[in-house]
Amino acid sequence: MRPDDAAEIMAGWPDPDSPLWTPELRWLLDRSTALVHADLGGHDWLSPGPALPRDRGPAWRHLYVYAYLALVDVVREYHRAHGIPDAVSWVTLADLGRNLAIDRRMHREGWPIMQSWLTLHTRGGLYELGRLQYQRGDTTLGLHVPEAGPMTPEAVAASLDEARAFFPRHFPDEHYRTFSCGSWLLDPQLREYLPEDSNILRFQRRFELEPYEEPEGMNADVEVLRFVFRTLTTPLDQPSCRTVLQRAVVDHLRAGRHWHWRRGRFPISTPAGADRTDGLEIGAALNTWPTGN
Ligand SMILES: CC(C)(COP(=O)(O)OP(=O)(O)OC[C@H]1O[C@@H](n2cnc3c(N)ncnc32)[C@H](O)[C@@H]1OP(=O)(O)O)[C@@H](O)C(=O)NCCC(=O)NCCS
Structure with missing residues (x-):
């Protein structure tokens, strides 16, 4: 603190x-x-x-x-x-x-x-x-990304492996089948602005997206301001964008478009070798996940 x-x-x-x-x-x-x-x-x-x-x-x-x-x-x-x-x-x-x-x-x-x-x-x-x-759920572990520096694919892969071992060990009565995430980070519109090898787009590629639905009681534009500018009020008058993402957020909103909050998921237990991002293979621990209840 x-x-x-x-x-x-x-x-x-x-x-x-x-x-x-x-x-x-x-x-x-x-x-x-x-x-x-x-x-x-x-x-x-x-x-x-x-x-x-x-x-x-x-x-x-x-x-x-x-x-x-x-x-x-x-x-x-x-x-x-x-x-x-x-x-x-x-x-x-x-x-x-x-x-x-x-x-x-x-x-x-x-x-x-x-x-x-x-x-x-x-x-x-x-x-x-x-x-x-990781947020416990019924059969789904919810993923959250804290603000803790860049989220490299290697760090994400290591964390997912840790979760695959952690939950069966410490919550053996709970049987998780999928990882899920609801976030501005999963908005496919970000592909229009960020380089293919950015950590956010590499993270996105892990997920199968659910169809888009307007979230109730939430304004995704405000959520993007929260996580990208750490304000809830508009940054449109601020010329002080430091990063490619900040410039993207401003350009997108200035063009009269909106950001989307998207939800996606992927199986916890993938066939060996199938859990790849950009040539990064996550082999270990996949076969140790319990498959049923
Ligand atoms: C998720 C997070 C770690 C991704 O950061 P990252 O690993 O640097 O992501 P990328 O490699 O894709 O970044 C691409 C570009 O966007 C910038 N960027 C990424 N996230 C940013 C953020 N939250 N604010 C400002 N700029 C950001 C990067 O600096 C980089 O720009 P640059 O090349 O001009 O430096 C980061 O956005 C973050 O800490 N967010 C806050 C927490 C959050 O949003 N959690 C999800 C809540 S639903």
Whole structure:
């Protein structure tokens, strides 16, 4: 966690005598902590409570962070019961600090989604294994890509291999057949702008896309701004594009076109040698995946 975020959180700590914590805020903290705790082991998105006016001070701003921190021991116990190594446990939970840092860069615009997202980690529903994060599901493992530098095909392949071994070992009652992903990263329109050997296009080529459907309650243009400019407000007047992707986003929107949020999947267990991207063969571990239930 960034030192300034850590200092802010320590300063607002909900000590019993802290004047920052009104009875109402303490009530909400208790309810939110109990609500997330009650779904321990769950892996769907969960709202921990209402969006709060975060400019009213550290208790308001970080109320849900205090709920997650109160649940660290609980989720660590859940991880231990599943034999999950400490290193995976801590790197997974460290996404809290990553999100707080991104939210700070976003001038606090990013938090409303993050407050639900982070309940996945806190309930044992999501694990970071190398380059990718994996959200448990029914028969599908959802892939998420944290902001952690370039996602090279080698790092993605190594992470997928890790997941192929991790889930049968730690969740033997769950039988996963596919990896899936819903993201702006899977929009085929990106092919018009990015070089063929870009990491994003190489990632796209792993997936079979589901037919496009307008997502309910989500504006993909805004989501692209979130992940490419770390703002939710338009960058169209900003001449400060640093990368080919940023220029592409601006050109696309300026042309009156829209970005799409796309969902795709690919089988976890592919016939040996079939899981190739750009000549990169992922051989090992494919035959170890359990094929049925
Ligand atoms: C996913 C991610 C790691 C891909 O980055 P990458 O590995 O560098 O991707 P590519 O190799 O395809 O990049 C091609 C070009 O786009 C740029 N680019 C890629 N992602 C970018 C981003 N999020 N913001 C700005 N520019 C980006 C690269 O710098 C490169 O441009 P350049 O040649 O001018 O430097 C990166 O987009 C990222 O960190 N995103 C935030 C997390 C996210 O979007 N997760 C998915 C949520 S649904």
